[in-house]
Amino acid sequence: MATPILKVSGLKKYFLSSGGFTGRNKQVIKAVDGVDFEIYPGETVGLVGESGCGKTTVGRTILKLYDPTEGSIFFEGQDIAHASKVEIFSIRSKMQMIFQDPYASLNPRHTVGEIIGAPFQIHTKLSKDEIKNEVQSLLTKVGLNPEHINRFPHEFSGGQRQRIGIARALALRPKLIVADEPVSALDVSIQAQVVNLLDDLQDEYGLAYLFVAHDLSVVQHISDRVIVMYLGKVMEIAKTESLFKEPRHPYTKALLSAVPIPDPKLERSRERITLVGDLPTPANPPSGCVFNTRCWKAKDICRTTAPELLTVGSSTVACHFPE
């Protein structure tokens, strides 16, 4: 296979909680606790997991919006985890982000032209007219009317706003886009449009996506490979097809069994795995395998030894007893 555009290894991001008035109860929140994966050019990698498992933190740390606590991030062979500000600035145009909430991700006081034109102002020396041309061609690309360049975000619907966000991310022809739940705030009918737009743009520009989501059906539709995360750790990485057909990790199984099947007969007849208990706090994760507190297959070894990511069949799984 080709060389990966992004290679993340041993990535950790810990947050310090302030610890109240006296500062005595300081806690280390292990949001991301040792994550390894690669993204190849032109590929879509889905990143799934329940709320609070560190998906968003992974996306933001890759873009260096957070400084990683440990580990390395290689983007096109360059370690950006420990790069200087100047080096980071130069790769900003190659890695971009699409945000979850299209109502919060556009500055309400800027026109569409100003929003999409900002990356050009920051990274290029184009004149105002040239920027305007670029912005208008981008608006056409994402399926918006280029005449709406002087409108404000509040004049658009959620789906249109998300298109504006996509145009902004595309502005400088990035190679990797981290899409942080780009469709979860949209209506189902609009979700399909936006997902298809992302698909088309990928074909046109050869983009690689890290598609963070919790909606498994969307992930199944768009991803080439899927990473399953739980409590800051990778549980399973597999090709989309094999992951959905034969999940190896118990957690993946549980996740998939929660996806509704649009056929009442099948839906009623299948076995549904209901996880017992709550997600443990990332401030104090369980010892051994982090999933052992909710796993029906857990044995003693799961409580003492953390499983390594190992290849099982066509998947990579972190489990002592993979299927």
Add this chain to the structure above:
Amino acid sequence: MTIIYLMTAIAEPRKELAQRSPRQIAWMRLKRNKVSMVAAGVALFFVLIAFLAPLVTKIFNVDNTTVYPNVLGDGGVPKGFGGGISWHHPFGLEPGVGRDLFGLLIYGSRISFSIAILTSIAFVAIGLFLGISAAFIGGLLDNTLGRLADFLLAFPTTFMYVALAYPLSLRVEAMGLAHHNGARIIVMVSVLVVFSWPGFFRVVRSQVLSIREKEFILAARTQGASNMRIIFKEILPNLWPLAIVYLSISLPGYLAAEAVFSFLGVGVQAPGSTWGLVLNDATNFWQRDPAYLAIPAGMVIIVVLALNLFGDGLRDALDSKSDR
């Protein structure tokens, strides 16, 4: 009929839907608020008269220095109805000295408005600057400014000013910055600003803290925007409505504060004239010349009320909650 009606409806360009900035929306809302539009008109009228005082007094052929002793009667009270109201003296005369009240009040309003506007602009500017700095830099600076603000807010402004006015005015005069009323005005503005920025500072700080966590700031960061760009291009435009509302709501307060201080004899002093000073003088004559008290008091009430109503309307119009 119906067809023609439909056709005109189609032919009509959809003007209301065309590009409207948040500012235009606020202006539309403000226009719909009749009370605040009238209040704005009244306030603007008074401000204009204050700025064009020399012109206005020329038109009415009065000024604030000429004395008319021959119109005064027993005990210095002007002869005639309402404190000597006549064609030549529309508001009557000042008892005792005998200057024209209209001229006095118009020139007095200049000082009052200058103090109120200067104070408001200064404290809003300082509050914006320090609030953004504290929220953005955080850490020690944030803590220091926060405690300083708490400290200053613990003082009652009025008493502090009454206590500090005289010694500080002497200090300003000794430094040679200004003399007499000039020095007192400098001290009044400075003291008011020093004790009023903390309130606005706190609001700005909390606003910046909340805006800073919005996704569009994160988006700007992923684009590689510098801190300066984020402050000036992303955050500041979202603070303007707040600043404008604070400016317009605090203006009448300082107008009244100036009047109170001058009334108490710690602000501007004779032979200068402000509304507060005239009111102070009027208390000596209120039984013999009630119009001398009623006219300036009425003016203060009208202007302060108008500015307050306008400020309220502006706040409603700029309310960010209905921005969407």
